[in-house]
Amino acid sequence: MQDHKRRVFSGIQPSGNLHLGNYVGALKNWVAMQNEYENYFCIVDLHAITVPQDPKVLRQKIREVAAIYLASGLDPERCVIFRQSKVSEHAELCWLLNCVARFGELQRMTQFKDKAQKGGADVASAGLFDYPVLMAADILLYNAHLVPVGEDQRQHLELSRVLARRFNNLYGETFVVPEAIILDTGARVMALDAPEEKMSKSSPRPASFVSILDEPDTIRKKIRRAKTDSGSEITASPDKPAITNLLDIYAAMSGRKVSEIEADYEGKGYGDLKKDLAEVVVEGMAPVRDRAYELLDDPAELDSLLDLGADKAREAAQLTLHDARARLGLD
Numbered sequence: 004m005q006d007h008k009r010r011v012f013s014g015i016q017p018s019g020n021l022h023l024g025n026y027v028g029a030l031k032n033w034v035a036m037q038n039e040y041e042n043y044f045c046i047v048d049l050h051a052i053t054v055p056q057d058p059k060v061l062r063q064k065i066r067e068v069a070a071i072y073l074a075s076g077l078d079p080e081r082c083v084i085f086r087q088s089k090v091s092e093h094a095e096l097c098w099l100l101n102c103v104a105r106f107g108e109l110q111r112m113t114q115f116k117d118k119a120q121k122g123g124a125d126v127a128s129a130g131l132f133d134y135p136v137l138m139a140a141d142i143l144l145y146n147a148h149l150v151p152v153g154e155d156q157r158q159h160l161e162l163s164r165v166l167a168r169r170f171n172n173l174y175g176e177t178f179v180v181p182e183a184i185i186l187d188t189g190a191r192v193m194a195l196d197a198p199e200e201k202m203s204k205s206s207p208r209p210a211s212f213v214s215i216l217d218e219p220d221t222i223r224k225k226i227r228r229a230k231t232d233s234g235s236e237i238t239a240s241p242d243k244p245a246i247t248n249l250l251d252i253y254a255a256m257s258g259r260k261v262s263e264i265e266a267d268y269e270g271k272g273y274g275d276l277k278k279d280l281a282e283v284v285v286e287g288m289a290p291v292r293d294r295a296y297e298l299l300d301d302p303a304e305l306d307s308l309l310d311l312g313a314d315k316a317r318e319a320a321q322l323t324l325h326d327a328r329a330r331l332g333l334d
């Protein structure tokens with residue numbers, strides 16, 4: 004029964020081309036768990052603007068993310084699919100939580116440090132600094148019990164838990180303290196050309212990621228050119244970060260264990276692994292890509308689906324926000 008289902012919240016930023024890491028680290032799991040829970044899957048466009056975006060491109064990327072959500076198998080009958088910026092309660096709860104979050108704890112967030120370092124900390128936006136508080140607002144607004152994310156979001160999720168507990172302690176029981184769901188396989192897909200960095204959609208190097216919408220030949224080329232390690236053995240180990248990454252992707256996309264794949268490639272070369280991996284990825288991505296392009300042919304339909312989702316999300320969000328405002332003495 005719907006009423007007894009636990010709630011799940013997660014989201015992806017429309018900040019570039021959705022890639023294999025987003026697919027195996029997030030989307031694939033959301034699809035697999037959608038029957039079990041009451042689901043809120045958001046396109047977190049307010050997060051995307053924490054770094055500069057071209058408005059025309061952003062508009063298109065928002066629809067692309069919606070199309071990929073649906074094409075991956077998220078069912079709008081079972082999931083509330085919506086845009087963050089269309090539910091203004093996210094921004095308002097963010098402000099309330101800003102007043103309980105501490106400057107010191109935000110300063111310790113590694114994603115801010117990494118991203119700020121790339122462009123220079125002095126010119127990083129205040130929004131980028133505040134990103135984890137907005138993320139906490141996203142989750143707490145829906146009283147989500149579970150948040151399926153990749154490994155990179157573990158620290159942010161921990162902060163959401165800290166803020167929920169602190170608010171509850173200061174003002175009375177208001178928010179559910181959420182838990183992360185982080186899978187063993189595919190939780191951290193690394194860049195193909197630099198396996199010490201995570202695969203990232205805002206990377207300026209297209210060779211570093213396989214985009215969900217890449218053509219089959221592009222996928223084959225990118226995997227063929229992926230960096231490898233010295234030696235020739237196909238095993239997952241800390242001194243073989245590149246091959247470990249390829250094996251992890253293989254396992255996540257095929258549903259097989261890394262150890263089984265290692266056994267299959269005993270005595271074979273890196274070239275054999277890459278060739279087969281490319282086909283596994285091409286086969287897994289093709290139906291998603293084809294369906295996404297079909298959906299993108301009707302942007303009005305996508306927009307209206309997102310508006311419907313926002314109406315449903317707003318209903319739930321308003322209840323929690325009212326509660327939080329009342330606790331603070333604002334209502």
Ligand code: AQP
Nearest residue numbers: 015016018024028029152153190191192202203204205
């Ligand atoms: N490389 C990855 N491996 C596994 N999971 C990943 N995720 C992201 N990268 C990987 C998971 O995808 C979800 C959506 O991420 P996001 O768009 O909200 O933000 P992000 O983590 O910052 O993703 P990117 O791709 O690195 O985007 P940019 O470059 O724009 O910052 C999350 O569940 C995330 O864990």
